[in-house]
Amino acid sequence: MTVLDDSTAPGLVGPPHSHGPRRDPAPLLPDPEPVRILGTPAAKTFDAGLQRDLYRRLVLGRRFNQQATTLTRQGRLAVYPASTGQEACQITAAMVLRGVDWLFPSYRDTLAVVARGVRPLDALTLMRGHAHSGYDPYEHRIAPLSTPLATQAPHAVGLAHAARLRAAMDPASAEDLVALALVGDGGTSEGDFHEALNFAGVLGAPVVFLVQNNGYAISVPLASQSAAPSLAHKAVGYGIAGRLVDGNDALAMHSVLSAAVEYARSGRGPVLVEAVTYRLDAHTNADDATRYRSAAEVDAWRARDPLTLLERHLRAAGLLDDAGVAAAAQAAEDLADEIRAQFDDPPDPDPDSLFAHVYAQPTSQLREQAAELAARLDADADAAFPADTAFPADTAFPADADEDEAR
C-alpha cells in the first residue's frame, strides 16, 4: 500500500525548466491493486470499536436503501437511485468528515447525506418531489444533491479554495476544512470532472474526490467508459495523488478515505480516491438492469457484499456475536419505522412556493404571476372543483415508469 506522505509534495525533477517545475509521478500513482484490509494482517490492528461502529452503520445504511426503495413502490417517492452494495463508500464518506468539512454529493448519495446527520425525509425531498431540496446546506455543510453529473466537483474545489483565502484574510477564524466531492465512474468522463481535478491541482485546494466506481453508468459498463489503467490514474495527469481502494471493504475505505482527507487538510494537496464497488440494485427503481448485465455477474458481486464481508470478518475476529447482529438489526428496524413515520403525512406543497426564492426579491413579473395563480386557485376552490384534474396528486408518478430513467 502506497502511503500518502510528504514525498508527494511538489518537488523538482531534474534542472529548472522554463515551463515550470515537473513532479515525479511515482508518488502520485495508485497501487496496481485496490487497497484491502479485510482478510489481511492489518485487520488485526484495526480499532475494534471503530469496526463495530462501521458494522452498525452499514446495517442501518442497507436498511435505509431498502426502505427508500419500498417508498418508491408505494408511490411515496418519485424515484430512488439506491446505493445498495455501495454502503461502505457512502457511510465512510460521511464518517471521515469533521463538522467543519463540506460534502458535495451526487444524486445517488442520499445515504451519505443521511449518514452526515440529515433527517431522512429531508435528504429524500428531491426524490419525493415536493421541493428540490430539503435540507439547509449551511446547517449540515452539504451542497444540494447534484443531478447534472460531475458539475459539483468544481464547486468543491472553489469552496475549499475560498476557505484558504478566508483563512489568509482572517487567521483568527480560519477553518481547516476539506471538501469531499462524490462522483460516479460515468461522471469521470465529463469535462467538469477534469477541470475540477486540474483546478484543485493548480490551486492546491484541500479537496478529496471520491469516485464510486460501481461498474456502470446506467447501462454503460466501465470498459466503454474509460480506457484508463484505473480511474485513480486520472489524478496523475493533473499532478494530484490517486488512490485505489476496495469500495466493499469498509475498513480499507475508512482508512484510505480518512488518510486522504487528513492529507488534504494538512495542505499537501488534493487526492482522488477510486473505490471499486458495485451497484447491486438497478440504476433506479425505473430501470431494468437485466437488459445490460447478467444475473451471474450480480451474484458474483453479491458474494462480495460489503456488509457480508464485514460481518464475516467481525464474527471470525470475535468482535461480533448473534446478540450484536440482533441489536444492529433492531436499530435498523427502528430507523425504518422512523422513516415510515416521517413519510406518513402526504406532502401538500404550497403552490405559492413556486415563486419563492427565484430571486432574493421577487421581480414585479413574478409577483404578478403569483397573484394570477392565487386568484385562479381561489376561484377553483370557490367553484368547489378540484384545483386541476390533469395531474391529481396520487397519480403524479405513474407506476409504469419505464419511460423515465430518473423516476
Added chain:
Amino acid sequence: MSTTMVAALNAALRDSLREDAGVHVLGEDVGTLGGVFRVTDGLAAEFGAQRCLDTPLAEAGILGTAIGMAMYGLRPVVEMQFDAFAYPAFEQVVSHVAKMRNRTGGRMGLPITIRVPYGGGVGGVEHHSDSSEAYYAHTPGLHVVTPATVADSYGLLRSAIASDDPVVFLEPKRLYWSAADFSPAEVATARVPPIGRAMVRRPGTSATLLTYGPSLPICLEAAAAARSEGWDLAVVDLRSLVPFDDETVCAAVRATGRAVVVHEAAGFAGVGAEIAARVTERCFHHLAAPVLRVTGYDIPYPPPMLEKHHLPSVDRILDAVARLQWEQ
C-alpha cells in the same frame, strides 16, 4: 396499426440507418439499453455497435465527436439523454454546429441531428423537465423542430437526418407514449413533411391557438372545451420553430383576427415572444386584440408535485381567449 411516438422515432432511425450508410447514432445508453426512453431500441443489435454507439458519459464529447464525423462526411444523429443534460454540449452546438457553414464560406456544412427529449409533465425530478427550445431557436444556424404527433415524429426525424443543415430535434417526453394509427410506409411514400412548415390541426373561426410539441394536445382539448363557450378555435401546430412558417401562421391568424400562443417554456424571452411579435408585425390590421401568451411561469421548472400549476392548462388557455376583447 397503433404506434407510439417512441416506436415511430425508432422506425425513423432504423429506416435512415438502413438507407444511408453514413448515418451513425451516438449517445449515452443508446446501444445495449436502447436509450432510457427506448427510442434506439434494437438498433445496435441490427446495425452493430458502431452504427449505434454507447459513448462515454460526456455530452460535449458526444457533440464534438459528431462534428468531426460530420466533417468527414458522415451523418451523425446524437442523443442528449435529457433536455438539461444537453447543456455541457452547448458550446459545441453554439460555437461550432451552428456556425461552421457560415465560418467556412459555405464549404463545410454539418448535417448533424441533435435529438433532445424535452419538456415536463412526466413527474421528473429536477433537471429532467426543461424546455430549452429558446436557447437553440435564438442561435442562428440551427434548425429547430419539434413533432407533436406520431406521424410527424417519424416524418420530421427522417427530414432532419436528411437535412444538410444541423437540426435540433426536440422530442416532447410527455407525448412519447401517445399512440396513433400509423405505418411508416404510408408516411414514407407520402411526402415527408418538409422542415419549416406549420400545420393547421383544427380549423376555426373565432380565434387561433398557436402552439407546438408538448402543448398541442392541451390546445386541442381547450378548443373542444371552447365550443360550449361559443368559441370556434383554430389550432396551429408550428412543428418547426426555425425556420418559422410565417405564411401558414399569418393566414391562420388573419382568418380569425385573434391569437393566443401556448407553450410550456417560461414566457419571458421565450419562443412565444418571437411569435407574438411576428404576428403583430405582419397581421396588425387584421387583429382585434393583442396577441396573448399562455406559458410556463418565469421560474425554474418546479418539483413534480407542483408542475400541474406551472403547465398551461385548458383553464388558463380559455381565460386568455376570454381576454381577446370580444365586446367591441
